[in-house]
Amino acid sequence: MLLLSSPRFDEHVTPAGHPERMERAHVFDAVAGRWLEKGGRVAAPRAATREELERVHAPVHLDRMAATAGAPGMIDADTFVSPASHEVALLAAGAAVQAAEHALDHREPAFALVRPPGHHAERDRAMGFCLFNNIAVAAAAAVARGLARVAVVDIDVHHGNGTQWMFYDDPRVLFVSTHQFPFYPGTGAADEVGIRDGAGFTLNVPLEAGATDADYDLVYWQIIVPVLDAFAPQLLLVSAGYDAHQRDPLASMRLSTDGYAT
Numbered sequence: 001m002l003l004l005s006s007p008r009f010d011e012h013v014t015p016a017g018h019p020e021r022m023e024r025a026h027v028f029d030a031v032a033g034r035w036l037e038k039g040g041r042v043a044a045p046r047a048a049t050r051e052e053l054e055r056v057h058a059p060v061h062l063d064r065m066a067a068t069a070g071a072p073g074m075i076d077a078d079t080f081v082s083p084a085s086h087e088v089a090l091l092a093a094g095a096a097v098q099a100a101e102h103a104l105d106h107r108e109p110a111f112a113l114v115r116p117p118g119h120h121a122e123r124d125r126a127m128g129f130c131l132f133n134n135i136a137v138a139a140a141a142a143v144a145r146g147l148a149r150v151a152v153v154d155i156d157v158h159h160g161n162g163t164q165w166m167f168y169d170d171p172r173v174l175f176v177s178t179h180q181f182p183f184y185p186g187t188g189a190a191d192e193v194g195i196r197d198g199a200g201f202t203l204n205v206p207l208e209a210g211a212t213d214a215d216y217d218l219v220y221w222q223i224i225v226p227v228l229d230a231f232a233p234q235l236l237l238v239s240a241g242y243d244a245h246q247r248d249p250l251a252s253m254r255l256s257t258d259g260y261a262t
Helices: 007-011 023-037 050-054 059-066 085-106 134-144 161-166 213-231 257-261
Strands: 002-004 041-043 110-112 150-154 173-180 202-207 235-239
Touching (some): 007 023, 007 085, 050 059, 050 085, 050 134, 059 085, 085 235, 134 150, 134 235, 150 213, 161 173, 202 213, 213 257
Parallel strands (some): 002 041, 002 110, 150 173, 150 235
16 A cells, blocks of 8 residues: 655644644644555555646635735634645645545545545535645546546545545435435535436435444444445545544544454
């Protein structure tokens, strides 16, 4: 497995006490160091290109984000930028594309450890700590290569609204999400299934607060795995948020570390 990460991810600075904080990048560095010690491979990310970003984001959004470079600012009550945030966000999106490319070119997994995160960012706006939608940029890059079936499985405790809407009418991308519901950002009901040609290619599995390892095991094996098997993706992308863990301070799920491992 190839690991993609960089010490530069701590240059995206958020206010003191913010949940999406620089210490996350320090964990990335520790994980990358241990992976190297075990003989694993770690690669530095490249910046996503304008062409890659425009497949899922509106030009006005890209211009708006570029204009934040060099100064701190607040986009909304949850989402902040620092002088280097734009450049670091480009690296995060680029790393996701690299991971997808590596999986396709070498037929082995790749893991992108990045921040800022991405799945809340919509076509024309940043939100929920997210500036660019990293996983969507990667999925769109795979489709641009000619893939007809790309699956995105979002395991974050929050629904990936941005990723869903970007592919809501596209049958080439299957979007699957398990998430606490009702909860931020308010989307992800079971009847959100896609529109037009994409109808049936969005699968939301909303879970009540307090869901345990057993609950997740049940819905994955009984609902999600059969859908993935039927779709037969040429590439599987995982939007890997770990905030459904029982120790997460913002959510109310009860997943254990062992639960994530299985």
